[in-house]
Amino acid sequence: MWYQSNDLRLERLDSETAVLWFDVADQRYNIFTPTLLHQLDAVLDVLAGSPPRRLLVRSEKPSGFFAGADLRTFANITTPAQAEHLSGLGQRLFQRLAELPSCTIAVIFGPCLGGGLELALACDYRVVVDRPDTVLGFPEVELGLIPAWSGCQSLPRLLGIEKALKGILLARKWNAQEAVKNGVADKLLPAGNEMQPLSSDLLAELPVRKRAWTVQAAHSLRQTLLERNPLGRSLLFHLTRKTLAAKVPDDMPAPYLALKAVETGIRSGIQAGLAAERQAAGELSQSEACRQLIGLFFARERYRKMPPHLANVPRPEVRKVGVLGAGVMGAGIAQLALVRGYSVVLKDVNDAALETGLKRIRELCDKAVSRGILSAADAQERLQHLKTTTDWDGFGEVDLVVEAVVEHVGIKRRAYRDLEAILRPEAFLATNTSSLSLNDLSADLKHPERFGALHFFNPVHKMPLVEVGRTDRTTEATLAALTAFALDLGKVAVQVGDSPGFVVNRVLLPYLYEAMRLLLEGAEPSEVDHGIRRFGMPMGPFELLDQIGLDVAAHVTRSLQPRFADRFPGDPPFDRMVLAGFLGQKSGQGFYRHRDGKTQRYDAWRPLLDIPSDLRLRLDPEDLRERLIYPMINEAAACLGEGIVAEPQDVDVAMVFGTGWAPHRGGPLHYADHLGLGSLVSGLKQLAERFGPRFQPCPELLRRHSEGRPFYPPEHWQKLTA
Numbered sequence: 249m250w251y252q253s254n255d256l257r258l259e260r261l262d263s264e265t266a267v268l269w270f271d272v273a274d275q276r277y278n279i280f281t282p283t284l285l286h287q288l289d290a291v292l293d294v295l296a297g298s299p300p301r302r303l304l305v306r307s308e309k310p311s312g313f314f315a316g317a318d319l320r321t322f323a324n325i326t327t328p329a330q331a332e333h334l335s336g337l338g339q340r341l342f343q344r345l346a347e348l349p350s351c352t353i354a355v356i357f358g359p360c361l362g363g364g365l366e367l368a369l370a371c372d373y374r375v376v377v378d379r380p381d382t383v384l385g386f387p388e389v390e391l392g393l394i395p396a397w398s399g400c401q402s403l404p405r406l407l408g409i410e411k412a413l414k415g416i417l418l419a420r421k422w423n424a425q426e427a428v429k430n431g432v433a434d435k436l437l438p439a440g441n442e443m444q445p446l447s448s449d450l451l452a453e454l455p456v457r458k459r460a461w462t463v464q465a466a467h468s469l470r471q472t473l474l475e476r477n478p479l480g481r482s483l484l485f486h487l488t489r490k491t492l493a494a495k496v497p498d499d500m501p502a503p504y505l506a507l508k509a510v511e512t513g514i515r516s517g518i519q520a521g522l523a524a525e526r527q528a529a530g531e532l533s534q535s536e537a538c539r540q541l542i543g544l545f546f547a548r549e550r551y552r553k554m555p556p557h558l559a560n561v562p563r564p565e566v567r568k569v570g571v572l573g574a575g576v577m578g579a580g581i582a583q584l585a586l587v588r589g590y591s592v593v594l595k596d597v598n599d600a601a602l603e604t605g606l607k608r609i610r611e612l613c614d615k616a617v618s619r620g621i622l623s624a625a626d627a628q629e630r631l632q633h634l635k636t637t638t639d640w641d642g643f644g645e646v647d648l649v650v651e652a653v654v655e656h657v658g659i660k661r662r663a664y665r666d667l668e669a670i671l672r673p674e675a676f677l678a679t680n681t682s683s684l685s686l687n688d689l690s691a692d693l694k695h696p697e698r699f700g701a702l703h704f705f706n707p708v709h710k711m712p713l714v715e716v717g718r719t720d721r722t723t724e725a726t727l728a729a730l731t732a733f734a735l736d737l738g739k740v741a742v743q744v745g746d747s748p749g750f751v752v753n754r755v756l757l758p759y760l761y762e763a764m765r766l767l768l769e770g771a772e773p774s775e776v777d778h779g780i781r782r783f784g785m786p787m788g789p790f791e792l793l794d795q796i797g798l799d800v801a802a803h804v805t806r807s808l809q810p811r812f813a814d815r816f817p818g819d820p821p822f823d824r825m826v827l828a829g830f831l832g833q834k835s836g837q838g839f840y841r842h843r844d845g846k847t848q849r850y851d852a853w854r855p856l857l858d859i860p861s862d863l864r865l866r867l868d869p870e871d872l873r874e875r876l877i878y879p880m881i882n883e884a885a886a887c888l889g890e891g892i893v894a895e896p897q898d899v900d901v902a903m904v905f906g907t908g909w910a911p912h913r914g915g916p917l918h919y920a921d922h923l924g925l926g927s928l929v930s931g932l933k934q935l936a937e938r939f940g941p942r943f944q945p946c947p948e949l950l951r952r953h954s955e956g957r958p959f960y961p962p963e964h965w966q967k968l969t970a
Contacts, residue, residue, distance in 0.1 A: 250266065251290075251291050253291070254283070256270050256271070256287055257271075258294060258295070261445070264300060264301040265300060265302045265303075266300040266302070268303060268306070270284075270305075271308035276309075276311055277312060277358075277359065278313065278314045279314070279316060279317060280314070280316070281318045282321060288341050289341055292348075296348065299348055299349045301456055302350060302351050302456055303353070304352075305371055308443075310442070311358055312357055312360070312381065313354070313359065313364055313368070314363065314364025315361055316364055317362055317363040319391070319545060328530030329530065331529040332529055335397065335526040335529035335530075339398050342397055345370045345371070346371075349458070351454070353372065353373045353446075353454060354368040354371040354373070355446065356368060356374055356375065356384065357379055357381075357382050357424075358379075358382060358383075359382075360385075361384070361387055361421075362388055365385065366395055370402065373435070374435075376435070377424060377437045377442055379442075380620045382427075383422070385415065386416050388416075389502045390419045392500070392501075392541040393538060394416070396509075400506060400513060401513045401518050403415055406431065408475055410474060410475065413484075413507065413510060417492070417503050424436060435450060481515075485511050497781065497782055498783065499912065499913075501532065501535055502532055502535075502537065505532065508524055509521055536912075537912035540918060542969075543965070543969075544901075544911055544914065547900070548740055550968075551741055551901050551905075552735060552741075554731060554735065555731065558724060561725055563725045563728045563729040564729065566729060567591065567647060568647050569646060569648050569649070569650065570642070570643045570648070571595070571650050572649060572653055572663060572667075574594055574596040574604065574605025574606070574636075575605065576608070576707075577704060578680075580608070580612070580706065582634065583609040584709055586630045592633065592634050592635070593637060593645075594634065595636070595637050595643070596636075598638060605636075606636065609634065612709055640667075644670050645672075647674075648676045649667060649671065649678070651680060655684060655804075655807065661689065664699075668695065676726055678700050678702040678730055679699075679702070681701060682749065683749055683804045683808055686719045686722075690721070696719060697723045697726060698723070700718050700719065700726050701716065701730075701750070702715075702733070703715040703744075703750055703752075705752070706796070713901075713906040714741050715906070717744050717745070717746060717750055718746065727743070742902045744893055745891055745893070747887070748808050749807075751884075751899055752906040753808065754808065755880050755884050756880075757812065758815070759876055760789055760820065762875050763776060763788075763789035763793075764821070766865065767857070769863075770863035770864050774790075774840075776789065776790060776867075779869050779872045779873065780876060784912055786908035787908075789876065790840070794840055794847075798826050798838055799831050801820075801822055815942040816942060825838070825856055830856065837850060837852065875935065880903075882945060884900075884915075884917055885920070885946050885948040885949045885952075885959075888948055889946060889947055890948075896918075896960060897917075897960075899917055900917050903915050917960070920958075926953060929953045932944065933945065
């Protein structure tokens with residue numbers, strides 16, 4: 249051994265080749281900690297004193313190369329100067345690595361993200377192992393940060409400016425094959441070579457020569473025109489700023505500062521670009537967006553683990569799953585369970601419905617193969633563990649049934665009666681209902697203690713949230729089993745009590761209700777949607793309605809409205825549109841026209857709702873946000889006050905990961921604290937005076953305001969990032 253410390257070691261293979269192995273202690277993945285950075289500084293001193301001809305940079309962890317920097321370090325920074333110092337330290341170390349006389353080769357498998365990719369880009373060559381979890385990218389802007397350890401300088405010089413901007417500003421990620429195809433990596437190795445020595449043939453293909461950190465030659469005429477002259481570069485940066493202004497929500501500084509760092513480095517040189525990175529790191533460390541996004545990262549990790557009160561509850565193991573209903577949701581749940589290693593029995597009323605479900609499952613498996621999540625052989629093998637039936641054959645052997653049939657109390661109850669005659673005594677039953685009361689659904693069950701909810705969101709394979717619901721009689725063993733299943737599927741699991749719509753749909757109800765009120769007053773859907781996207785939602789309320797389907801929205805609203813009739817009298821007029829065939833994307837027309845993958849403005853719905861063509865309501869952006877966002881905050885607080893959730897973060901995590909609720913604002917209750925409860929209560933009361941009692945602040949808001957008690961106390965941040 250040439251050099252060894254706690255987290256890395258330097259090993260000579262022969263007279264010409266050495267390996268720098270990383271294995272950060274007490275971590276599942278390699279991450280850059282302050283301790284590791286100082287160890288890297290020491291080993292670079294050794295290498296500078298006696299450089300090998302060739303240096304391989306590798307991970308000893310089977311989990312992968314590097315998952316990035318330790319966010320806890322950044323989360324506990326209190327001043328811009330601290331962030332600038334940390335950025336400068338990483339830049340200096342990676343520049344030292346890049347300037348070694350040795351030819352450096354990064355051998356990458358698994359995650360190579362953030363600071364891990366910056367380390368790899370400081371090497372002369374990158375070799376990637378072709379396995380499903382290999383992924384390279386800069387996710388920093390999703391955390392309110394930028395690549396500030398030289399990534400905004402190295403990636404443009406490797407790929408060209410336009411490609412690099414897409415990688416940095418869009419947080420684009422490349423799998424192993426894409427990395428080689430796009431020039432991020434140089435060579436592709438087959439899976440199984442993670443820990444093997446590189447072959448002499450491969451090493452011979454990678455010349456023992458340094459690569460200069462300079463802009464590479466143009467690969468296309470477009471790149472030549474845009475990137476090889478000052479006028480083209482000015483146009484490229486101008487167009488990028490224009491795109492950011494149209495797409496990036498308000499109060500999100502990271503993409504703009506990343507663009508500035510890239511542009512500065514191209515116009516004024518690497519050292520000026522590195523200085524811009526350091527300055528950006530300092531500014532972003534104190535931004536509200538960065539704080540909330542990093543907080544959500546830690547919250548997501550928390551909700552991907554078993555809650556402490558359930559962690560030690562004994563529960564039967566779930567290995568075989570029954571799915572009742574082969575529609576969009578049932579097929580999605582079945583496919584995800586198959587991919588995650590469960591055996592699945594899928595039931596529907598007839599062969600035609602089953603065949604439709606099977607087709608969707610196969611399509612989802614094909615997509616997983618195309619994205620590198622599964623190999624073709626693995627997908628075929630998993631499909632062998634799927635059984636379909638139009639009766640109850642096989643359900644006597646399952647450990648858990650997930651019911652995903654039509655949203656009708658009577659139909660679900662009849663299915664449960666049949667199921668209870670077949671299920672083993674220790675088997676669990678969960679409903680995927682999105683709008684019905686769990687206590688109502690379980691009223692006739694002989695064993696209601698084994699019943700709960702697993703509310704997935706569409707599309708199941710993409711949406712990260714599952715609401716795990718309980719009745720008054722659900723046991724902790726049932727909750728633990730349902731939660732463990734959701735977590736094993738890779739989901740963020742939030743515990744919720746029995747309320748129609750649980751948390752997500754209940755909080756969405758006043759939002760969509762108010763959007764329809766605005767529509768009837770003459771608001772233009774595209775203007776409303778634009779204003780809400782500026783706030784940070786992934787789509788506006790009318791875009792959302794078109795996506796989920798107006799028929800679905802009508803059904804859910806009818807189910808929820810009686811429970812909240814005192815605040816939301818009357819159903820939104822979805823039924824008139826549904827009867828006329830205006831279902832949204834699925835029918836090609838809703839509040840917008842949908843054709844050939846394009847969404848266009850559309851006014852044909854106006855006569856259906858008796859809205860005069862000349863009626864136009866112009867809303868101030870602030871008024872728009874207050875009318876749509878304040879009711880959501882109010883309902884979120886009501887969920888907390890009524891005990892539907894145990895703590896504020898349950899609501900915020902559910903809304904962000906279930907709907908995409910403005911992540912850089914942290915969720916509705918985080919945003920309430922940001923606004924100030926006094927300002928929020930005052931604003932709701934003013935809205936109630938103007939528009940009616942639906943805006944009256946709920947008791948929980950009034951109580952916290954009178955007590956001067958925010959939803960999140962100051963110590964919350966320290967506990968979250970501990």
